[in-house]
Amino acid sequence: MREPEFKVVDPRRRFLLWFVPPLAVFVSGLVVLLVSGHVTGPFRSVTVVRALFASKRDFFQDEQVKRILMARGYQVHVTPVGSRDLANKPDLDSYHFVFPSGHVANEQVKSRRAGKHVVPYRPFFTPVVLATFREYAEALVKAGAATRNGDLYYDLKMDEFKKLSDDRKRWRDYGLANENRITVQSPDPCKAYSGATLVGFFATAFGDEPPQTVEAAEKLAREVKPYVDAQGQAGDDMAPKYFVPEGRTHAVIAVIYEHQYIAYQLRQKSVDTERVLLYPEKQHQSTPELISFTPEGDRIGELMMNDPDLRRRAVELGFHSLGWNGETGADFGTYIASRGLPEPPAGAKGRVELPRAELFERMLDVVGECK
Structure with a gap:
């Protein structure tokens, strides 16, 4: 009779046999994500921008707007306040930008910021x-x-x-x-x-x-x-x-x-x-002005004026979009008509x-x- 044989299996080989196939799948997927640019999303630096908002805060509190801004590397921290209270806030200068609703508060803010960084943006009206x-x-x-x-x-x-x-x-x-x-x-x-x-x-x-x-x-x-x-x-x-x-x-x-x-x-x-x-x-x-006090605020204002996704979302939220020269965009009436709503007599x-x-x-x- 033949004596029994004993086989010794190298544990390192067993580990490699178990580990290599999933590792290959992971590496392949990682390469695809890196090429597409998606994998860097969670690791992209995000700039938190602090702002005071009156009634138009609902725009920046919209989930789609938040996602669009996050994709651009920004998160806007919303502090709600009435327009008149906003203009009189003692700590006004501690914010990156403010977004009052009307011309009285706009002018008060600009007056308080006389001689300092002040850049106004007018992205829409209602x-x-x-x-x-x-x-x-x-x-x-x-x-x-x-x-x-x-x-x-x-x-x-x-x-x-x-x-x-x-x-x-x-x-x-x-x-x-x-x-x-x-x-x-x-x-x-x-x-x-x-x-x-x-x-x-x-x-x-x-x-x-x-x-x-x-x-x-x-x-x-x-x-x-x-x-x-x-x-x-x-x-x-x-x-x-x-x-x-x-x-x-x-x-x-x-x-x-x-x-x-x-x-x-x-x-x-x-x-x-x-x-x-x-x-x-x-x-x-009401033509609210996004009044920027800092470069970070400038960037949000520029995105509001230029970014097609933000401008599209503004129309979807019921705003009439404005261009850099104050011209009214034609997209508002076209969009709401496509949704079965008659165009309001704004400005008529x-x-x-x-x-x-x-x-x-x-x-x-x-x-x-x-x-």
């Missing part, structure tokens, strides 16, 4: 509008204060709307089961630019010429004040209250930005024909001529009793 519900818009048509302008939009005559308040009219006077007076709900004009714009809207009912002196500004503010006070306690951002299913119980007419309405409609499976917009015959377009009527920044500031102080 009109300030009054959002309401179909039956209330039709009640205003019956009252002679509004006319229909397409399927979702109405023109609002501020002088006739003012008379409804003068006459203390209620919604029940025009066939609605609502005992409340006809008023507008807005954010606090002392803090939010949309609330401040309501002051400008009512001011047009007293004449087209903006005041040129402090005395004239204060006089006009005292005339406008009762119409803003009629809403009672001013709220915060009105859009979240307006768009919830029970929106009618929160705000029958709410001051919001057009882009908020357009973005809401684009999220729906079908057009919400119950929610409509009122455009005062003298419109106001006259525009609210707001007073100079320091005079409008004084008007807001009087109307809102700002402290």
Whole structure:
């Protein structure tokens, strides 16, 4: 009989037999990723940029915008604040850039930064509008204060709307089961630019010429004040209250930005024909400025103006894009039409001529009793 044979297997060989095949797969995949450039993503350096934002912070809080900026090597840290509070922040200089909503805050920021690095960028605009519900818009048509302008939009005559308040009219006077007076709900004009714009809207009912002196500004503010006070306690951002299913119980007419309405409609499976917009015959377009204080802020501003993905996303979020020379892009109307929405009458009527920044500031102080 043959004696049993014993085979000695080198453990290193066994290890190689087990390890080499997966290693080959890993190396092959790594080569592909390196060639395509994807593998460097997690190791790419990311610059964190700190910024103060008013109402347009929703753009930078959008997940797609975050991903686009991250792919470009930037992460924007959002600190929300009202436009007027933004302009008065004691630590303003500690941020890379700010993004207030309107010209008053823009001018205040630039004044505070006099002699320092200040570069403004204007990537888009959005009109300030009054959002309401179909039956209330039709009640205003019956009252002679509004006319229909397409399927979702109405023109609002501020002088006739003012008379409804003068006459203390209620919604029940025009066939609605609502005992409340006809008023507008807005954010606090002392803090939010949309609330401040309501002051400008009512001011047009007293004449087209903006005041040129402090005395004239204060006089006009005292005339406008009762119409803003009629809403009672001013709220915060009105859009979240307006768009919830029970929106009618929160705000029958709410001051919001057009882009908020357009973005809401684009999220729906079908057009919400119950929610409509009122455009005062003298419109106001909020043209926020991204005001940079640093090279990092400059880079974000340049991306906002040049990057095709960011500009496309701005339109998808309801903004009208602007070019370097202030020209309006044609992509807004084309895009929303492709989604079944009619183009709004932005800019079709006259525009609210707001007073100079320091005079409008004084008007807001009087109307809102700002402290």
